[in-house]
Amino acid sequence: MNTINPDIRKKEAQAHITVTDLSMAYGNYVIQQDLNFSVNYGDIFIIMGGSGCGKTTLLKLLIGLKEPAAGDVYFDSDNYWKSGPEKQQELKQRFGVMFQSGALWSSMTLAENIALPLSEYMHLSATEVSDVVSYKLALVGLAGHEEYYPSELSGGMKKRASLARAMALDPEILFLDEPGAGLDPISARRLDDLILELRDSLGTTIVIVTHELASMFVIGNNSVFLDAESRTMIATGDPKELRDESSDPRVKSFLTRGEQ
Amino acid sequence: MTSQDNTNSNAVLDLNNPDAVTLNIVLKGSWRLQDKLPPVETITRKLLSDPQLERISFSSDEVTNWDSGLLVFLSKLIGSCYEKKLQVITDGLPAGIRKLLDLAASSSDTKDTSRSSSNESLLSYIGNTTMDLVEGIPDALHFLGESLRSIARLVTRKAQYNRSDLFSIIQQVGPQALPIVSLISFLVGLILAYMGAVQLERFGAQIYVADLVGIAMVREVGALMAAIIMAGRTGAAYAAELGSMQVNEEIDAFKTLGISPMDYLVMPRLLALLLMMPLLSLYAGLVGVVAGIVVSVTVFDISAYEYYQQTLRALNFTYFAVGMMKGTLYGALIALSGCLRGMQCGRSAQAVGQATTSAVVTSIISIVIAASLTTIILQKLGI
Numbered sequence: 001m002n003t004i005n006p007d008i009r010k011k012e013a014q015a016h017i018t019v020t021d022l023s024m025a026y027g028n029y030v031i032q033q034d035l036n037f038s039v040n041y042g043d044i045f046i047i048m049g050g051s052g053c054g055k056t057t058l059l060k061l062l063i064g065l066k067e068p069a070a071g072d073v074y075f076d077s078d079n080y081w082k083s084g085p086e087k088q089q090e091l092k093q094r095f096g097v098m099f100q101s102g103a104l105w106s107s108m109t110l111a112e113n114i115a116l117p118l119s120e121y122m123h124l125s126a127t128e129v130s131d132v133v134s135y136k137l138a139l140v141g142l143a144g145h146e147e148y149y150p151s152e153l154s155g156g157m158k159k160r161a162s163l164a165r166a167m168a169l170d171p172e173i174l175f176l177d178e179p180g181a182g183l184d185p186i187s188a189r190r191l192d193d194l195i196l197e198l199r200d201s202l203g204t205t206i207v208i209v210t211h212e213l214a215s216m217f218v219i220g221n222n223s224v225f226l227d228a229e230s231r232t233m234i235a236t237g238d239p240k241e242l243r244d245e246s247s248d249p250r251v252k253s254f255l256t257r258g259e260q
Numbered sequence: 261m262t263s264q265d266n267t268n269s270n271a272v273l274d275l276n277n278p279d280a281v282t283l284n285i286v287l288k289g290s291w292r293l294q295d296k297l298p299p300v301e302t303i304t305r306k307l308l309s310d311p312q313l314e315r316i317s318f319s320s321d322e323v324t325n326w327d328s329g330l331l332v333f334l335s336k337l338i339g340s341c342y343e344k345k346l347q348v349i350t351d352g353l354p355a356g357i358r359k360l361l362d363l364a365a366s367s368s369d370t371k372d373t374s375r376s377s378s379n380e381s382l383l384s385y386i387g388n389t390t391m392d393l394v395e396g397i398p399d400a401l402h403f404l405g406e407s408l409r410s411i412a413r414l415v416t417r418k419a420q421y422n423r424s425d426l427f428s429i430i431q432q433v434g435p436q437a438l439p440i441v442s443l444i445s446f447l448v449g450l451i452l453a454y455m456g457a458v459q460l461e462r463f464g465a466q467i468y469v470a471d472l473v474g475i476a477m478v479r480e481v482g483a484l485m486a487a488i489i490m491a492g493r494t495g496a497a498y499a500a501e502l503g504s505m506q507v508n509e510e511i512d513a514f515k516t517l518g519i520s521p522m523d524y525l526v527m528p529r530l531l532a533l534l535l536m537m538p539l540l541s542l543y544a545g546l547v548g549v550v551a552g553i554v555v556s557v558t559v560f561d562i563s564a565y566e567y568y569q570q571t572l573r574a575l576n577f578t579y580f581a582v583g584m585m586k587g588t589l590y591g592a593l594i595a596l597s598g599c600l601r602g603m604q605c606g607r608s609a610q611a612v613g614q615a616t617t618s619a620v621v622t623s624i625i626s627i628v629i630a631a632s633l634t635t636i637i638l639q640k641l642g643i
Contacts, residue, residue, distance in 0.1 A: 063516050092518040104511035117517050120420055165513075 002220040014042045015074075016173065016205045017062065022071030024057050029233060030069065030150060031057055035237045037224045039207060044199055046216045046239055047209045049226035050254065055209045056177060058099065058226065062098050062207065065080050075173075096166030100181065100209075102158040105122040110137065110161050111146035117168045123236055136164040140194065173205045174198070180212045188212065192219050201243070206243040213255065218242070225251050268555035270295045270320075273327075275306060281314040284352075285337075286323040291330035300336045307344060311591040315347035320354060331360055338365075349451035369578050392435070403600045404454045405537055407530060410522040414531070426528040433494045434536035438543070440493065445485050445544035449477055449551030457560045466560055470552060470570035474543070477548030483541035490537065495598035499619030502602025503612040511603070527598040533591035541587025542580065578643060586634055590627050596621035 015038040023033040031054035039045040043066045047055045050213070060066040062073060064080060075091050083091065104113050114133045118124060124132070130146075137143055140160040150158055159179060177245045180188040192215050198204050209218055216223070223242065225235040228248060233252045235242055243255035253259075255256055274286035283306065291297065307313060315554050316337075323330070334357065350358050380388065393562035415421040456472040502525060505511050514521045549571060556562035605611050 031311050060512075065512055065515055089518045091517060095515070095516075097516040099509040099513060103513040105510050105513070106505075106508065116519070120517070120519055 009238070012241070014041050014258055015039070016043070016076065017207070018063075018074040020072050020074070022058075022061065023069040024054060024061055025069040030232055032233070032238075033070075034232050035071065035224070035226075037233065039205060039222065042203055043199070043222045044195065044206045044208065046220040046223035047207065048211055048216065048223055049225070050211075050228050053226040053228035054113055055226060059175055059207070059209050063095065064092060073204060074259045075210065079165060082207065094167060094176060095169035096169065097175045098159070098162045098166040098179060099179065100177040102150065104158060104162055104163040105151050109147050109149055110164075112143065113150070113161065114161060114165045114168050117165070119231065121169060134170070136167055137161070139167070140164045141190070156183050156191075156216075159191065161185065163191075167198070170202070171204065176206065176208045176210075177211055180210060180215050188215060195219055201234075211258065225254070236250055269319065271297050273302065275296045278314055278317075283310070283313055283316045285316060285318050286322075287318065287320045287330070290325040291333070292325055292327045293329035297329055297333055300333060300340070300599070301339055302338050302444060305472065306342070307346065315349060319348040319350035320352055320357075321356070323340075325480040326354075326357070331364070332456065334576030335361060335364055335631075360549070387432030399604065402439060403603070404596065406522050407526060407596060407599075409616055410527045411530075413523060414527060416577055419527060421524050421528050426531060429528050429532040430536060432497075433490065433532045434539065435629060436627070437490065437493060437536075437540060441486055441489055441540055441544050441545050444489055445482060445547040446551045448485055449473055450555055452481070452548065453552040453555035454559065458554065466556075467562060467566065467570050469483070469556060469562070470607055471562070471569045471574035473552035474549055474571040474574045475579060475605060477552075478542075478545035478575060478583050479629070480583070480635070481539075482548055482636025483543030483583050483587040486537065486540040486544040486587060487594065487627045488624060490533070490540070490591070491594050491620055491627060492631060495594040495619045496616045496625040497542065498586075498595065498598030499605070499615045500612055502526075502599060503615040505552055506603065506605045507607050507609070509570060521603070526595075526603070529599055530592065530595040534588055534597040537587040537594075538584035541583050541588075541590075582643065584639060588630065588631055589634065593621045593626045593630060599625060 007046060017039040021033055022035040024031050035058070047058055049055055057066065068081060072082065075094065076086065080088060080091055103250050104110070106114070108116070111130065111133045115129050116130050116135055120131055122129075132144060134143065140163050142157060142160055145153070145157070147159070150161070153161060163174075163176070163179070166176075167170065176195070179191055183191065185252050195206060195208070196219055199206055206215060207221070208216075220239045223236060223239045224233050225242065226232075227234045230248075234248055235246055239255065242251055245253070246252050269309040271291040272288035274288065276284050276286065278284050283303075289295075319412050320377055321422065328334075334353070338348050338361065348385075349359065353361075360463045410419060414421075453469055457466055460466050460472070475590050502511070505525070511521050514524055552571075553567050555575070557564050598619045601615040601622065605615040
């Protein structure tokens with residue numbers, strides 16, 4: 001089941017990404033260990049935890065940038081880190097990534113940024129590519145900005161452009177690293193709405209690294225909570241339920257800004 | 261009752277004993293960083309000399325001004341009191357100071373996150389540097405292997421890269437480098453001709469300056485000068501470009517899209533230098549010969565025609581081929597060092613600087629080693 005099929009996407013409550021006994025380390029320094037959780041089709045899944053607990057590192061493991069010290073990451077039934085390079089390449093095409101800094105290629109215009117993955121993987125004519133580019137930019141509210149260079153954009157626009165690039169190949173899974181960081185409340189709210197709409201209209205599974213409480217309660221329906229002290233996950237589930245029902249004081253205190 | 265008056269400073273410190281087990285510290289005057297504050301040791305010495313003491317207290321009614329200076333003084337003092345298991349009564353301090361001291365104390369309670377300072381000795385420095393060098397070799401070989409695979413993919417037309425990128429890089433490393441290459445090789449040719457002619461004049465063999473300049477510039481020095489210029493100009497640029505792409509996660513973005521950064525970023529840069537360096541070497545050699553003519557005609561009374569004829573007799577195709585081959589080799593070394601250091605770059609502005617420096621150092625060292633080795637090998641082969 002590797003093809004992108006809208007019917008498959010609708011299978012809710014079926015695991016899309018499964019993480020088993022995952023450990024991550026830099027050299028001998030273990031950051032997190034024994035992570036077990038799964039992300040279902042159509043979930044907006046939040047990776048949360050205090051600063052420095054390894055959220056972004058976990059994301060890097062999920063998107064194939066950093067090899068785990070132990071354990072497995074499955075996309076459906078495909079074990080990413082046990083697959084050969086060709087299979088990994090194929091799996092990579094099924095997800096889009098928006099990096100913390102945007103990571104737009106600074107020597108290219110927005111149009112070229114979005115066109116690059118399209119021209120690499122889809123056999124499209126130049127007109128078709130430029131149509132798709134315009135559509136993706138319009139989707140994130142940047143219609144008409146095709147010929148801008150990333151350095152000419154504001155922080156929020158860069159994030160949105162980066163989201164447009166992440167969506168270029170109509171990915172099954174979107175990974176977003178701190179999408180709301182550095183945005184004003186209104187832009188952050190618009191980005192949240194956009195993320196919800198993408199999930200609802202395209203059925204995309206979305207994995208978000210964030211510690212913006214307001215945003216995670218609005219959009220998240222599943223999560224994993226990483227703890228820096230014990231170096232493992234201490235909770236998983238809907239962030240709102242965790243806030244209201246968790247018995248773990250660390251989770252409770254994080255989700256209520258330390259007020260309880 | 262003891263009293264110590266620090267009359268030289270605005271900050272005044274008095275000590276008195278309200279009872280046998282208590283030391284009262286009276287603070288007066290202005291306690292700011294720029295005021296001359298009394299050393300904490302004045303009190304700690306007193307604490308040591310009086311074993312009966314159980315607690316210290318403060319009076320600060322006459323403090324006129326204070327800032328971090330007083331806070332640092334007090335936190336040092338309180339720290340050493342805790343070490344000696346003395347009770348500290350802070351009631352006599354202003355409320356603001358008490359709050360700030362509590363805040364600083366609570367954050368120093370958190371687990372020890374400070375790093376051990378790296379105070380390494382010369383020997384361990386040499387050891388670590390050598391280890392780093394040795395550990396870098398597999399990485400460099402891996403990078404070389406990846407580059408070769410990338411070239412193989414280019415040849416089999418499987419590589420993903422942007423043709424217009426390649427042309428703009430060629431433009432940067434080729435035509436745009438001409439002015440500086442011209443200047444440097446002209447000056448080197450000039451020096452070579454001048455020094456050579458002065459020596460040869462003694463034997464009445466001045467005309468052989470054409471052989472000297474021609475062979476040296478075309479075969480060795482042209483390529484070497486072009487390479488050293490390009491190491492500083494292009495090698496550094498490659499490292500800085502790729503390094504800052506690493507910092508901005510742009511290289512990660514290529515990887516997650518399944519586009520090989522080797523194919524897309526490294527290979528066009530390598531290819532551009534491989535194509536341009538032989539031409540630049542040839543050009544540098546010829547500019548050096550022109551400089552030789554200029555010196556001979558203006559300073560040593562050799563006619564341009566004579567010089568030209570002598571140069572033609574001296575040079576043959578092999579010299580040109582050797583010079584261009586060396587240029588190509590140097591080009592590969594510059595591109596590989598620049599790209600390797602750029603791709604290895606850490607994720608900070610400082611790391612980009614280090615990558616750039618290290619790229620230039622690596623290229624120049626490898627160029628000099630390659631120049632010596634090729635000269636010796638070609639000599640042995642009789643070429």
